[in-house]
Amino acid sequence: MKKILFSLCLCFSFIFNSLLSQTNIKFEDKSLKVDANVIMQIKEVYKQAKNNSEVLMTVMSKKEKKNLSQNDQIKYSRIRINKIAHFLEDSLKVSAVNMAVQIKPFAKKKPSSKSSDEPLVGVTWTQANYKPIAAIVGEYSLAVFKISHFAASGKINDSINGVIKRKINCNRANYIYGNYSYIKIPANSFDCSCSEIILELKEFFTPSELLLSGLTTTSGGKTLVTGGMIHIMAYCNGNKVELKKDKKIEIIFTTITQSFGVFFGKEKNNIIDWKKAKDINTELIPFEEDDELEGGNGQKRLKILVDNFGWINCDVFLNDEPKTELLVDLQMPSEKTYIRLIFHDIKSVLPGYFSDKDKSLVLFRNIPDNRKASLFVYEIVNDSQIKWTVLDINTGKDKEISNLNLKTTKYSEFKKVADQIW
Numbered sequence: 021m022k023k024i025l026f027s028l029c030l031c032f033s034f035i036f037n038s039l040l041s042q043t044n045i046k047f048e049d050k051s052l053k054v055d056a057n058v059i060m061q062i063k064e065v066y067k068q069a070k071n072n073s074e075v076l077m078t079v080m081s082k083k084e085k086k087n088l089s090q091n092d093q094i095k096y097s098r099i100r101i102n103k104i105a106h107f108l109e110d111s112l113k114v115s116a117v118n119m120a121v122q123i124k125p126f127a128k129k130k131p132s133s134k135s136s137d138e139p140l141v142g143v144t145w146t147q148a149n150y151k152p153i154a155a156i157v158g159e160y161s162l163a164v165f166k167i168s169h170f171a172a173s174g175k176i177n178d179s180i181n182g183v184i185k186r187k188i189n190c191n192r193a194n195y196i197y198g199n200y201s202y203i204k205i206p207a208n209s210f211d212c213s214c215s216e217i218i219l220e221l222k223e224f225f226t227p228s229e230l231l232l233s234g235l236t237t238t239s240g241g242k243t244l245v246t247g248g249m250i251h252i253m254a255y256c257n258g259n260k261v262e263l264k265k266d267k268k269i270e271i272i273f274t275t276i277t278q279s280f281g282v283f284f285g286k287e288k289n290n291i292i293d294w295k296k297a298k299d300i301n302t303e304l305i306p307f308e309e310d311d312e313l314e315g316g317n318g319q320k321r322l323k324i325l326v327d328n329f330g331w332i333n334c335d336v337f338l339n340d341e342p343k344t345e346l347l348v349d350l351q352m353p354s355e356k357t358y359i360r361l362i363f364h365d366i367k368s369v370l371p372g373y374f375s376d377k378d379k380s381l382v383l384f385r386n387i388p389d390n391r392k393a394s395l396f397v398y399e400i401v402n403d404s405q406i407k408w409t410v411l412d413i414n415t416g417k418d419k420e421i422s423n424l425n426l427k428t429t430k431y432s433e434f435k436k437v438a439d440q441i442w
Contacts, residue, residue: 041069042076047100049084054103059111062104066112069166072375076122077104078161090126090157097160104162117241117386118165125158172290172371173382174234174358177400178251181229184221190214200225200248204270211264214256222251225275227369227442228435231360231396232406236371237335239283239294243388245366247276247322247334249285254329268325272305276322276334279304285331291371294333301325338366342389344415348372348382348397349422355379356399361415364392364441389416394441397424398434406434 045061047053054062062077069075079100080093088096101121108114188194190210196203200223210217224230225248230237237244250271254261263269282302283294304320322334348359359372359382372382393415398408407428411421 041073042078044078044081045100045104046081047079047096049081050088050096052096052099052103054100054107058104059107062107063112066108066114066164066166069164072167074163074165076161076163077101078159079104080159085159093126093159094157101160101162108164114164114166115241118167120163120165122161122163123158124161167375172236172373173379174356174360174371175290176234176287176292178222178224178233178235180232180400181222181224184223186219186221188217188219190217194219196221198223198250200275201250201271201273203252203272206267206269209263209267209269210254210256210261212256212261214261217261218255220251220253220255224249224251226435226439227362228438230369231358231362231398231438232400232431232434234291234358235369236291236360237294237333237368238291238370239296239335239337241386243338243368243370243386244283244294244333244335245338245368247278247280247367248273249331249333251331252329260329262329263327265327268327271324271326271332273322273324273334274307277304277320278322280322280334281336282324282326283333283335284328285333292331292333294331294335296335297326338368338388342416343386344389344419346384346387346395346413346415346418347375347420348384348395348424349420350380350382350397350424351422352380354399358396358398360396361387362394362396362438362441363388364394366391367442387415391415394438395421396438397426399426401428404430406431408434410437 043065045058045065047058048055065075065077078097080097084096085093105116105119108119109116184196184198186194186196188196188205190212191207193207194205196205196219198221201221203221205219224233224235230249235249237246279302282297282300284297285292285294287293301324303323305323307319307321324332324334326332346361350357350359361370361372361384362368366388368388370384370387372384375381375383391414393413395411395413396408397410398406401407405428407426409424409426411424413421
């Protein structure tokens with residue numbers, strides 16, 4: 021597991037601006053071990069913390085501050101905080117986005133009018149920022165944000181755009197053609213007794229297809245830029261079947277013209293969480309085999325080889341950049357409400373998260389700063405109608421949104437507006 025410190029943020033407060041309560045986690049003198057006593061303290065502190073509040077955990081005793089050198093204080097506080105963060109994530113299931121590192125600089129002998137002993141604030145902990153951050157001399161502590169109603173708005177509705185179904189013969193090679201992809205399945209690829217297999221293909225490439233399906237582009241809370249995603253399944257007599265261990269299917273994405281990583285998805289907390297696949301063969305190939313020989317433009321298409329079905333997404337991680345937050349007040353919440361942020365210059369769709377028990381406040385956290393985006397708020401009414409509104413914003417400048425007025429139209433109007441974004 022990578023050190024959790026590199027995925028945390030250095031900041032002073034979250035969107036709620038709640039006053040941090042502070043507590044000291046007591047370690048044995050000069051110990052780095054998270055023993056039973058330390059674990060008990062961490063659990064009790066987190067248990068006693070109120071919902072939608074922060075608690076600041078410090079880890080150095082008065083004796084250690086007095087007797088240890090500054091270098092040792094840095095080392096002990098940093099390693100202890102890192103271990104506490106791992107415990108919170110692994111054992112108490114606290115998301116990394118709900119933890120933040122603080123560094124309180126050591127007092128200077130000759131304080132300047134420009135200096136401050138306040139914690140460093142507003143700096144994202146990235147590789148690019150690591151060198152200047154590491155140069156700060158101070159004591160590390162951990163701010164933990166506790167929230168119990170942090171479920172994503174909306175739900176997955178992957179069949180709303182339609183499903184491509186094909187009967188395939190298990191003993192022959194088969195080709196399945198979609199609108200944005202086609203799939204080649206070698207002969208004798210399935211380990212089952214059926215002579216015929218039902219294959220289902222669902223595609224999600226346009227903004228409206230992603231929005232209506234409730235799909236988003238995040239991996240462990242990090243923003244992804246997508247080239248497109250599919251969901252593919254095979255059934256034998258209504259039961260799911262998998263590929264044989266030595267078989268792979270070939271997928272060609274006809275609208276993806278640059279290299280992307282391959283991510284597999286699993287549903288988690290009302291969204292699909294994408295995880296980058298390892299050892300997946302990807303290749304850019306001519307659109308047709310004779311394209312270059314016949315004087316075509318040589319434009320390439322992405323081909324991948326995979327050995328399993330399910331959610332497949334072609335993505336890259338968005339480069340590290342400043343992050344911001346957005347709070348949306350729905351005022352009249354509904355269990356059916358979707359809240360999504362879609363960016364204009366990158367193919368990314370981010371989910372909003374309910375941040376209160378009544379599900380009236382929706383929070384977007386750790387979103388790219390200073391980018392043009394469209395905020396979509398919508399509810400599926402029936403098979404032909406949707407209730408919705410859209411608001412163009414600039415992230416970072418627009419911090420809070422309220423007074424939203426939804427209108428009811430046919431899907432076609434919603435799709436027309438959404439698909440103009442990219």
